Each structure stands twice: as C-alpha cells, then as structure tokens.
Amino acid sequence: MRIPAKRMVKIKDFRHLLNKISVGHIPYVLVFLLFSTVLQSQVAPVNKTGLKMIILKNADEDIIKRDPATGKSIHHFRGNLKFIQDVTTMWCDSAHFSQERNQLTAFSKVHIEQGDTLNLYSNYLFYDGMSEMAFMKGNVELIDKETHLFTDSINYDVRNKIARYTNRGKIINAENTLTSIIGVDYVSQNLFHFKDSVKIVNPKYVMTADTMDYNTLTETAFFTGPTHVVGDSINLYCEKGWYDTKKDITSVWKNAMIDNKVQTIHGDSLFYNKKSGYGESFRNVVIEDTANKMIVKGNYAWYYKEPERFMVTNRAVFIQISKGDSLFMHSDTISAITRSDTSANGYRLVRAYYGTRIFSGGFQAKCDSLSYSFQDSVIRLYRAPVIWSEENQLTADSMAIFTKNRQTDRLELYNSSFVTSKIDSIRFNQIKGKLLTGFFRKNEIYKIDVKGNGESIYYLLDGEDISGVNQGKSLNIEVYLEKGKVTEIYEYQDPEGTIDPPDPGIPKDLRLKGYNWYDSLRPKNKDDIFRKK
Secondary structure, eight states: OOOOSOOEEOHHHHHHHHTTOOGGGHHHHHHHHHHHHHHHHHHSOOOTTOOOOOEEEEOSEEEEEEOTTTOOEEEEEEEEEEEEETTEEEEEEEEEEETTTTEEEEEEEEEEEETTTEEEEEEEEEEETTTTEEEEEEEEEEEETTEEEEEEEEEEETTTTEEEESSOEEEEETTEEEEESEEEEEGGGTEEEEEEEEEEEETTEEEEEEEEEEETTTTEEEEOSOEEEEESSOEEEESEEEEETTTTEEEEEEEEEEEOSSOEEEEEEEEEETTTTEEEEEEEEEEEETTTTEEEEEEEEEEETTTTEEEEEEEEEEEEOOSSOOEEEEEEEEEEEEEOOSSSSOEEEEEEEEEEEEEOSSOEEEEEEEEEETTTTEEEEESSOEEEETTEEEEOSEEEEEEETTEEEEEEEEEEEEEEEESSSSOEEEEEEEEEEEEEETTEEEEEEEEEEEEEEEEEEETTEEEEEEEEEEEEEEEEEETTEEEEEEEESSOEEEEEOOOSSOOGGGSOTTOOOOGGGSOOSTTGGGOOO
C-alpha cells in the first residue's frame, strides 16, 4: 500500500465525535475503535526486547512525513505535546518523532520532568530513547529541589541522571551563586563537579577555584585545585580541602592559609569554624600577627579569634620581629591569651613553658617557663633562669626583661642574683647580691646595679695582663661595662675588701657562693634553641 506523502489526523475531532454517539451509532464506534488501534500502533508500538519506548500521550495534530534517508515514516506533532518514557515526561509545542528510531526532536517550550523533583526547560531538545540521552539548548534551566542551573546547552543522561555543560553555566543554591565554564551535575548524588574559572559568590565571601565539587544538599564545596576565598572577615587559600558554606566550617590542606583579619595561619592542614572562631593547624604551622610583629611556629596549634588566644606545641617557636634584632624563643608549649583592661582592645599575654630557650643578637636565655606581657613589654623568666649578654652570665631565682620599641631596655634579677664573666679558663669576675638591675643601650649591657648584700671578685687588668684581684663586700655595688667587659666597680655603704696580687692557682675563696658557669647551655644561634642538651 502506498503511504500518502502528507496526511493530517486531528485527534480532537474524534473526541468531539464521541460526545454525540448514541445506540444507533454502534457500528461507527467499532470503526472508530479499530482506527484508534491502528493509530496507536503507529505512535507507540510494543518492543518485544523490553526496550523502553517513547510513548505519545497527547497531541493536537499529527503530520506524517517520509524520512528521505530511510524511507520510513516520521511523525510531526503540533500543539500541547506530551511524551512519556518510563518515569520521564516531556512536553513541547511541536516535535518530530521517529517510532522506529525511538527518537524525539522537540521545539519551543520544551519541558522534561523526571521523578518528583527534577525539571529541565529549553527551547530545543533532541532525545534518543535508545541511549536515553538528551541534548538541550537555548535558555536551558535545570531545577532540582532548591538548586537552579542555567546554561546555553546541556547534555543530560536520563538513565543515570547526569547533566553536563561545556560552555559556561550558573547555579543558584540557597545564598550561593556558582559559575564555571565546565560543569557536571550528578543529580542523584546532589553533587556538582566544576572546572575552569569556577566562582562562588556569597553575601559574605567570594570563592574562586580551578576545580571544585559542590554538594547542593549540604552546601559544601570540595577543592581539588588552587582555591581562594575572600570575605569581610576571612581570606583563605589552599589546593585541596572543603568548605561547608551552610555551617561556615572549612578544612583545607596543601599550601593552606587562613587569614581571619587578626592572624594569618599557615599549615599542612588547617581547620576553621568561622562561627565559633575556632581553628586547628597540623604540621608546619605558622601563625603571623603583623599588627604586633609576631610569628609563632610549631607542628600543632589551636586558636580562637574572639577573645583572641592560641596554643602551639611540638617544636614551638615564638619570633618577635624587630628591624635591628629579632628575638627567637623555643619551648615545649607556647600559648597566648588576650586579657581585658581599661583599653578598648585589651592586651596579649604570651606564655612559654617547659625547656624554654631564647636567642637574639643582644642576649640569650634559658629557663623552665616565662611570660611576656604586651601591656608593659616585659618578659618574666621562672625556675633556674640564665641570661647571657656579651661576656656576662646572669642567674637568679627569677628575672624580668623590660623592653622598649622591641629593644631590651633593662633587666631585673630577683633573689640570689649572680653575674659572672670569664677572664680566662680559670678566672672569672663575679658579682652577687639580693636584687640586681642591668641597663642596656643598643641591646648591650652597659651598667649593673646591685642592691643588698653585695659581694664581688674583680680582676684588675693591665692591658692583657692581670695585675691584681679585688675582693669586696658592701650593701650596694655599681658596675660599668664596655663591650661586655667590666671597666669600673663602685661599692657603697659599709664597703670592705682587699686587693691582692694574682695567684697562679685557683684558690677556693675566689669562687663566691652560688657560682656556676653554664656556657655549654648558651644558645649560639637561632637554630640552637632546639638543642636538647
């Protein structure tokens, strides 16, 4: 039988006819049912292999044309079209439909609905029912729950629920607007994969990345390339990690850095909760405070933004930066807290404890623990402290170092104060008393005042030769030094003493009570502060 080149079947005309059917029209009804069966067999034939076929559910009109390539019929439908394949429903204004190929080409007001939550819209659709692949273009919009995707064209895998675009796309999810050149939406996993010029704009920050995954359900971004996050209260960089945009929690690693506007934190791995202001850092940790010119390093740290406080341990180092001479301090644990006072911002108190050692060009020190107050710029040393300045060694029960403009101004030694300087391998100048104050000029000690129970052993020099030894006692002693060497000693209030010629031996009475020489413990450079013995 020859197939007409063009035939129009108006389905709505048959519906109108049914309304007028009576008993006398039964023969006509049988003819209509026979015709409908034939028409249905042309639109949606049954596939014996079990392949899911596209079924036409509604159309205002059908125009049948011959496919010049195959000679088979192609249906061109118009008006209120509805197609179904399994759980997928498709609407459009007009379409070409090939039953044999199980393919659909749709035009104008294209709408695909899959399940209860997924909807796609476009101006054009080509759908292959065999592979269940859809290509859509022209004002494409994908809506999945609270997520909206906008792009110019998209490939959608209906069977696996995967949408792909390669020519820029924009996703709106809650407060986040995401853009990228390439994107893949794994609908069933609530996961987007973005690549090339990825950007998230949020009212609180802007995030840019080379490659990123984004979970629309948890609103979490996963970074797999260089990533920046810049906001009013945070600046973040990493090359791997994740950021929960809903809870404002992030965990990043690989060249990771977080700047919370108070501190800049570096580390192999960083965790930060923006809402609580709490963070943790692991391995190669660096905390920078540019306002106070301070750096703290270690292999583990925790910190809070408000009120500002932190703790660093595992090879912990505190660095006070100064143009002329920076100070380096190592301890088992270094912590800092912000204390409130009458000022608006309060002041910071740094503590170091267990095996503390200090190196700077002006002086070196060791003690068990210390505290450093930014309120009065005083370093206080506790438990067996020792300070070395040029050729002088100072010991006491406890000490305080007073600084001005990040330079040592003076130091105070409390109880059992002792100053020792080496003359040669067997002779040492020695000064002791109850309270000792050392005064510095350009980070060099130039004057020492001893108050209470002063005693001294001082060698008189004639050039490089020793001409005598002065042993004295007085209530107070005043000592002047130049380039670390004693040049003058003055004794006040009930002074007594003797000047004797030098003795080639080592008389016991030339060692004041409490004498010790700790030069083997003295840090020789900034790396030597880590020496255990």
